[in-house]
Amino acid sequence: MHLTTTSIIRHLALAAAFGAAGLLPLGACAQEPSWPTRPVRVIVPFLAGGSIDVVARTLAAELSARYHQQFVVDNKAGAGGTIGTDLVAKSAADGYTLLLTAQGPLVINPFIMSKLPYDAQHAFAPVSRVVDAPNVLVASPKAGLPTFDAFLQRARSGGAPLTYATQGVGTTGHVTGALLDQALGISLTHVPYNGFPPILTDVMQGRVDLMIADTVNVGERVRTGQLAAVAVASARRSAVLPDVPTFAEKGYPEIVAGPWFALLAPAGTSKAVRDKLSATVRDILAKPGIAARFQGMGLDIVGSTPDDLQGYMDKEYARWGAIIRKAGIQPVS
Template identity: 55%
Template sequence: MGQINPTLKDITVKVITKFGTIISIAAVLMATCGAMDAQAQGKDVWPSKPIRFVVPFAAGGSIDVLARLMGRHLETRLGQSIVVENRTGAGGTVGADFVARAPADGYTFLFTAQGPLVLNPFLMKRLPYNAEAAFAPVTVVAEAPNVLVTNQAFPVANFSELRGFAKANPDKMTFGTQGVGTTGHVTGELINQQTGINLTHVAYQGFPPALTDVLAGRVGMMIADTINLLPRIRSGQLRPIAVASAKRSSVLPEVPTFAEAGYPEIVSGPWFAVLAPAGTKLEFRRKLSEEMRHVLAQRDVQEKLTELGVESRGSSPEQFDSYLKSEFKRWGSVIQKAGITLGN
């Protein structure tokens, strides 16, 4: 092959050099854009670090046990640690306020019963947060329906007999609970408002003293949730009169509901749910809700919940939002009609 014309050679080198430069620049730009795109996508990958469940009640209680149970299973599904942190005080208000003020980044959640959300706003004169606006719903995890019980000596066996006994013996219609403003207390007031009978509330400092007085006959009845009552009902210490659930409870299937006695509005009991600070992305909340529902469907989790005396639920953020609004309205009405306050 002959020599390449010098002019043509120069042009060829320039073209190749220029083309190579273009390729190099293009490669750099593509790599940079790819890195930026991956970085941008990384910001939306959730979770990318440990998640915190704030429980506004004491360690070892039913809510704490439930939060830790769910946390252990979620760690496997999400690939991140779940840290359960107890921040107690003021009927759950302290922990709820902490979450309300936390960054809405999808890494801090409130794992609570309904008190700080739908009871305390009406029981307390002042709350440090706006219960209707401070939180973004994730899911309802489980519930434990309340049960109206008596000791074995109390002369009624069902709610129909109790109504007749109430008319003849109004002075003996006392019911004990774990304290003022508890779900047991507001359930008793709901029963009064729905049925027209007059149950007189006797507040105790916790479940044990209330149970002691009911068993001793110093108080006629008691209203508490299945978590506390189930062992005493199964042992025969207490007689269940009616359960405050929409349908018969899976943990007490032999006990009739208030609805069966003609009072479908008497549905009450602690429910346990997860919420995020307001402003937390819906996609994060939906993912956590979906993963929690997967956990709740596991047989070993179902068995543990039954052992605890609670029933699994599970809901989407949208379903929970609707339920939360209805509960806020319902319990606000009951509490205000009954004139219950905690005096703060």
Template identity: 40%
Template sequence: MRFSSPPSRRQTLALLAGAALAPLTSTARAQAWPARPVTFVVPLPPGGATDALTRKLADKLSKSLGQPVVVENRAGAGGTVGAGYVAKANPDGHTILMGVTGSNAISASVYSKLPFNPAKDFAPVALIVRSPLVLVKRPGLAVNSLADYVAAARAKPEAITYSSPGRGTTLHLAGGMLGIAANMRLMHVPYQGSGPALQAVLAEQVDSMFADLMQVLPMIKAGKLHALAVTSKERHALLPQVPTVAESGFPQYEAISWHALFAPAGTPGPVVEKLHAEVVQALREPDIQEHFAALGLVVDARTPADTQRFVQEETQKWAQVVKATGAALD
């Protein structure tokens, strides 16, 4: 029987050196990042709320990272075009997704043939902001509260209409979720984008809409729209007089819009941690907090692990709504 000889002193030193260098290599990666401009991909068109808040954050990070952070819009298919692009990008920390509810929580239930796996193809970096939706109604609709709205919908199923940017969007499913909770049937009227959906309500062609707070706040204040309820668990500081859906008789109801940063899966942990730290620092800056607060956004800088848990919970919640409402697109 033959036995292998013990390693020489030189071999032992080489093994020890390699083991010692392993963590240093990871640290070096984080220290070297970013080595070139970082791209934040927005999966929605330019000019919208997601685009605006991403550019504000990118401008702040450009200064702290010492490299330009550029914003690239890749819109289409409810945010899945941009998300798919980032999912397939080089996982080196230089291509990052500004994910939204639709692209990273709802898409898996709405689309059966996605070119990526929302649960496996991303490394969460941080939850950035969240915001409630607002149920608004046209001035001519003779209801003054959520209770009136529900009563009218129950009395004449599908007589009350609500618009959305399209089937399977957060704004569509928020109405479906309320229909389930209140045991009523609303008539969904999809449009190509939130702008046309809102204009339909302003023109009194559609009765109501679940809208992003940032989009409708000026019109609520101007009296052009009437807010019936906000969809978060708590009332919003910018609309303190408007009740929540939860306090109006549906305590389990919550439908929020949120934004979070995601890197491609496989991005080195130290790089994700460094970007997370830089993002948290940026979100603590008074000008960022004031800017986001004025837009109705609540800063919510969660850790990568907490962000992952949050997205998993959101994915499960919206999957139930998609199934119950038959909102799947394929």
């Protein structure tokens, strides 16, 4: 084969290029995604001012500084979180619309609402489980239920059923009460309220025996002795209430319940983008100032990977569906 000087130079250049590529580290050709190149919208499907809103705005400020693009929190409340969640489900899967939600719209609403406008199992791509706020079973110090053993003995005594207050039918507190009944073999009487302040008043005055609320709402009141904590519904002791035992310690590891806040994107969003964002969220949560702020609010830091969150959501969906069906809690329209 006759080669001209020009073709020889061309072949040598190509060989040099491929040789150099062979010297590059693995994955160097698969560059990190350039996302974000414009502002990102973070939908929170609940009212402004609550703990999840504070978490969202804290993360948004940190992400804006990290990526030099604005992460804008947009509260779209209504229908137990369904309205804002549906908005994200129907958004473009381009990484520029995200959802920061509590677990209700993902693993509880599908079983307590007769019809959802989105498919909770398939409409979203996971990014990170950010924080947890375990539920706590608490009583007034005057109720005579200072420990788990005292509570269980009274609940199984055959006398008048103990009453427990929550912020409404179908809330995390309500389904946690159903879980307690099933796991402990007891029958508590649910007293639903509209909002937390009247619950606190009635429990403190003894009109209701107990309440189920998360560490955000009762952590400080337990620490100051205003309320007596029976047990925490978490797999391990909460950093917020380190002196309060878990139900697991008492022999009931299945009693794990309470709000968790997760960051998600519409289904189909690039895994590379989600991995990049998830790693950044974990870095942010590791900052001492951020961790201290969230723990001061009553939140336990998590910071999971996308794959970990997907596995966790799948298990939670199946678990809560079974609990709600067994409890006979009927879907509402």
